[in-house]
Amino acid sequence: MLSKPIKQDRLSDQIADILFDRITEGEYLVGSKLPSEENLAELLNTSRGTVRDAYGILEAKGILKRKHGSGTYVSSIARITNTLNDFIDFTEMIRFNGFTPGLFELGTELLHPKPREAAALKISTDDSVLEVRKIFTADDKPIVYCRNVIPVYLFNDQISQTEMLKQGFTEPFFLFLKENCNQEIAYCRSSITPRLLDNCNLPDFPNKPGPNTAVIVIEEINFNDHDIPILWEDEYYLSDIISFELIRRPHSYK
Numbered sequence: 001m002l003s004k005p006i007k008q009d010r011l012s013d014q015i016a017d018i019l020f021d022r023i024t025e026g027e028y029l030v031g032s033k034l035p036s037e038e039n040l041a042e043l044l045n046t047s048r049g050t051v052r053d054a055y056g057i058l059e060a061k062g063i064l065k066r067k068h069g070s071g072t073y074v075s076s077i078a079r080i081t082n083t084l085n086d087f088i089d090f091t092e093m094i095r096f097n098g099f100t101p102g103l104f105e106l107g108t109e110l111l112h113p114k115p116r117e118a119a120a121l122k123i124s125t126d127d128s129v130l131e132v133r134k135i136f137t138a139d140d141k142p143i144v145y146c147r148n149v150i151p152v153y154l155f156n157d158q159i160s161q162t163e164m165l166k167q168g169f170t171e172p173f174f175l176f177l178k179e180n181c182n183q184e185i186a187y188c189r190s191s192i193t194p195r196l197l198d199n200c201n202l203p204d205f206p207n208k209p210g211p212n213t214a215v216i217v218i219e220e221i222n223f224n225d226h227d228i229p230i231l232w233e234d235e236y237y238l239s240d241i242i243s244f245e246l247i248r249r250p251h252s253y254k
Helices: 011-024 037-043 048-060 090-096 115-121 173-181
Strands: 064-067 071-074 080-083 101-111 129-138 141-151 187-196 214-223 229-238 242-245
Touching: 011 048, 011 090, 037 048, 048 064, 090 101, 090 129, 090 141, 115 141, 115 229, 173 229
Parallel strands: 080 242
Antiparallel strands: 064 071, 101 129, 129 141, 141 229, 187 214, 214 229
16 A cells, blocks of 8 residues: 655745736736735745745746846746646646636546556556546647556555546546545656657547647656656647746756
């Protein structure tokens, strides 16, 4: 049986989440100036250093922009962006960039993993996995096809097959992992490849664009904080809609 203690997020992460929610809910509009670190610290009953760190977290994600001598502002993001070095909820990502998010579950099945998936998840090809296929949309336009593969042993025999196969059972996904499997994703190992849609095996992709549509494919093995693989994920991004950002810092040789 796999289990892990529930750990508390750092206070700066919690403040960053509060600010992000206020931005997505329209309290702070794109281009608007946020309160000073001192004022926000007083409003939230925390330290100025914690607020500074929270601003830094959102600035690294491209959500905020600091102007020297002027203050901190909500960034104007023209496209749907996602920093490759961080987790972000697809629905939040789409909503923040000014689109109406949607989610359609295409199918849920109990089956055996493919050899490559079984090896990555450290299970046998005779074991059972729950496969969930879904589409995320922006203004009703499909932008991400997602396939989750979850080892059934994570459910600890606490969930019936009928319940597993219910539509929407695994949503919202991170909460599902936490509440039904007592698992949280600590990090993932990803491979990123460009393809043409015609070379992707996506038979149930709705309103499929032309076969020469460019697609970014991300295959991920997700681990808990005990370094145990708990999820295989395929993500197919229509690259004319979504752009990716990677934050790189110089290496120190000291």
